[in-house]
Amino acid sequence: MISPPVAKEISIAPMMERTDRHCRYFHRLLAPDVRLYTEMVVAQAVIKGDRQKLLRFDPVESPLALQLGGSDPALLAKAARIGEQWGYDEINLNIGCPSDRVQSGRFGACLMAEPEIVAASVNAMGEVVSIPVTVKTRIGIDDHDEYEYLAHFIETVAAAGCTMFIVHARKAILKGLLSPKENRSIPPLHYDVVYRLRQEFPELRIVINGGVRTTLDAKLHLKEVEGVMIGRQAYSDPYWLTELQGLLLPVGAKWKAPSRESIVKQMAEYAGRELSSGTRLHHISRHMLGLYSGQPGARAWRRFLSEGAVNPDSGPEILLESLRH
Numbered sequence: 001m002i003s004p005p006v007a008k009e010i011s012i013a014p015m016m017e018r019t020d021r022h023c024r025y026f027h028r029l030l031a032p033d034v035r036l037y038t039e040m041v042v043a044q045a046v047i048k049g050d051r052q053k054l055l056r057f058d059p060v061e062s063p064l065a066l067q068l069g070g071s072d073p074a075l076l077a078k079a080a081r082i083g084e085q086w087g088y089d090e091i092n093l094n095i096g097c098p099s100d101r102v103q104s105g106r107f108g109a110c111l112m113a114e115p116e117i118v119a120a121s122v123n124a125m126g127e128v129v130s131i132p133v134t135v136k137t138r139i140g141i142d143d144h145d146e147y148e149y150l151a152h153f154i155e156t157v158a159a160a161g162c163t164m165f166i167v168h169a170r171k172a173i174l175k176g177l178l179s180p181k182e183n184r185s186i187p188p189l190h191y192d193v194v195y196r197l198r199q200e201f202p203e204l205r206i207v208i209n210g211g212v213r214t215t216l217d218a219k220l221h222l223k224e225v226e227g228v229m230i231g232r233q234a235y236s237d238p239y240w241l242t243e244l245q246g247l248l249l250p251v252g253a254k255w256k257a258p259s260r261e262s263i264v265k266q267m268a269e270y271a272g273r274e275l276s277s278g279t280r281l282h283h284i285s286r287h288m289l290g291l292y293s294g295q296p297g298a299r300a301w302r303r304f305l306s307e308g309a310v311n312p313d314s315g316p317e318i319l320l321e322s323l324r325h
């Protein structure tokens with residue numbers, strides 16, 4: 001069974017080195033119903049690596065998707081099965097990431113050139129799990145940048161059972177000198193291409209991603225497609241998540257946003273629990289530096305927190321003290 005969730009949705013994008021379990025716990029306090037994604041985990045690592053380290057999460061993080069990287073259907077199926085057993089709500093396959101390391105292992109955006117492999121992977125995963133298997137992709141890669149190519153890719157993968165696609169509305173340039181960072185800003189955004197997919201594949205759930213920075217942007221996209229996925233802006237201004245939660249129907253209508261201060265206090269309690277099992281404060285607090293973004297005193301808060309938390313002996317009281325700034 002590979003059926004997707006039904007209501008319109010807002011999600012926070014998978015981001016390596018960012019959306020780890022501490023970040024997701026923090027985001028969950030800010031927005032109880034946005035969908036969260038892990039950083040990409042390579043299928044092989046899920047199978048052979050330290051699962052406790054790679055897969056562990058707090059139940060409050062749900063709804064939570066495990067993002068996998070890989071191109072071997074059998075390995076992906078094994079990893080997806082393990083993900084389901086660990087309690088994830090969705091398995092997402094990364095077909096959008098342009099980094100070199102990822103190209104050499106044949107995962108990520110380069111697989112847009114091989115729709116049959118992606119389809120076989122989706123099919124293999126769908127056969128062994130009962131949670132939704134979804135795909136995150138770009139609108140094209142290199143010379144494969146016409147709509148017809150994208151439509152063929154989507155059609156092929158959908159035929160294997162994927163009914164939800166998250167589409168980053170810019171192509172990836174792999175045969176160039178663009179860094180992964182440049183590949184997230186230089187190729188232009190073409191939201192119209194994603195909207196067209198929605199029109200031409202009405203049976204699929206299409207989630208749009210790329211460059212969404214304001215509540216108005218999100219609202220406009222939600223009129224056209226089933227969901228919006230937000231990465232960088234949500235990370236740098238996390239309190240914005242409380243506003244995004246308000247857009248989610250029907251839960252948003254009754255939503256009362258928590259204050260920043262109450263979030264910090266809850267994070268101090270979380271840090272207290274985590275530090276007793278060996279986590280360093282900095283690993284938690286680094287995700288919180290943008291909490292006061294745009295507010296008076298934001299810079300002092302950021303400085304106090306980043307300087308205070310690097311000391312290996314720092315405890316959760318640093319978070320509470322930071323409120324004075």
Ligand SMILES: Cc1cc2nc3c(=O)[nH]c(=O)nc-3n(C[C@H](O)[C@H](O)[C@H](O)COP(=O)(O)O)c2cc1C
Binds near residue numbers: 067
């Ligand atoms: C630091 C960083 C790490 C990322 N890591 C991943 C990843 O692991 N998997 C993935 O599919 N996309 C990854 N992305 C891409 C984002 O998921 C998203 O597609 C991209 O940032 C565009 O959305 P935005 O404009 O809202 O940030 C990453 C982006 C950033 C900034």
